[in-house]
Amino acid sequence: MKQPSSMVPTFTDRNNISTINNNHNGSDPKKKRLSNEQLELLENSFQDEIKLDPDRKLKLSKELGLQPRQIAVWFQNRRARWKAKQLERLYDALKQEYDAVSRDKHKLQQEVMALRAILKDQVGKLKQISTEISGEETVESTSIPISTEINTNPPLITTNNNNNHNQINSECNNNNINYPLNMDDYNNTIMMPPPYWPSCP
């Protein structure tokens, strides 16, 4: 139905894929992406120190032929990216811990049940014996403590079995509509209709 194709010249320039591009270290008026060399130096500098003092800024500015402003901006963006990545890592680590503790809990539940069974058995024996004798010393410590209300639930939180919440995107034709996106990341995990953003500040 929609086949006008009379739109403005589409900007879908997926051409000029010069594989290992970024060879233009000269003076392009439109130069957007930083060259690999520049990136490498910036990256090294970042690894060295996540913060940028004015001296370093000026030094990098000269070395890379970029405006000091660009250096500052790059560092700010880099820190933001790093923080986002950090959250991701944190999540993964926590997930592992959670799984481990979950397993432990399950094992302990099994053990508690087993111990209770044994204890019951022992108490029975003890009772029996003490009855057989004469009932001289009735066992008094039959008070098996009641389990202190622990959730015997299944994992409860879904947390997506597949750990990789990043990059899945393989095939996800949910219905007839083709969604090139992983709905995995959208409707997954738990509740929450789209969250209506922190709507003012």
Added chain:
Amino acid sequence: MKQPSSMVPTFTDRNNISTINNNHNGSDPKKKRLSNEQLELLENSFQDEIKLDPDRKLKLSKELGLQPRQIAVWFQNRRARWKAKQLERLYDALKQEYDAVSRDKHKLQQEVMALRAILKDQVGKLKQISTEISGEETVESTSIPISTEINTNPPLITTNNNNNHNQINSECNNNNINYPLNMDDYNNTIMMPPPYWPSCP
């Protein structure tokens, strides 16, 4: 009806400000913030459907007086933001689950120890009695199962006791240097020297 200067008090009126400044380093104001009205409509549309089909795009484009391209870009960025927020929410939820399971585990450990103590006591009694009698029926089920190697560790992962990994930033003078940023989020949790990015092959 609607005052042109500052309507919609629900949002911080940044659009007013944007009319004033926009004079940076000798560049014309190309960057444009969307008006609150536009944002509201886009936001509502986004809440309605996180994905943008061409029809809606055109419709919004006309309604808001924006290029279709801008609508698409806005939705893309909005999805990215939403996903980041989602990860944050996921983390918080998982953290809560983790804490709950941790508590359960601890309780179960206590219970196991208590049960073992009782059992030991019972077995002792049983043995004593059966010895007193004559030793006719030595108790055979003395095999208390060995705890199946469960970590009795403290939390192990730090995961920042304070749940709010966002916005802490209160005071974190780690050493003498004062970092205006929450080093909480930087050097916290675990290992990992700054991660040396996927160095772009």
Added chain:
DNA sequence: TACTTCACTGTAATTACATGA
């Protein structure tokens, strides 16, 4: 039929700018 191209979608990463503390 299969293969290639085109037009478009999407994500992910980047760059740059704006604002508030």
Added chain:
DNA sequence: ATCATGTAATTACAGTGAAGT
């Protein structure tokens, strides 16, 4: 001034489906 954070826009890549060959 810096920084964190939110935003807008750009770039690069991948996937899809409808032609065109």
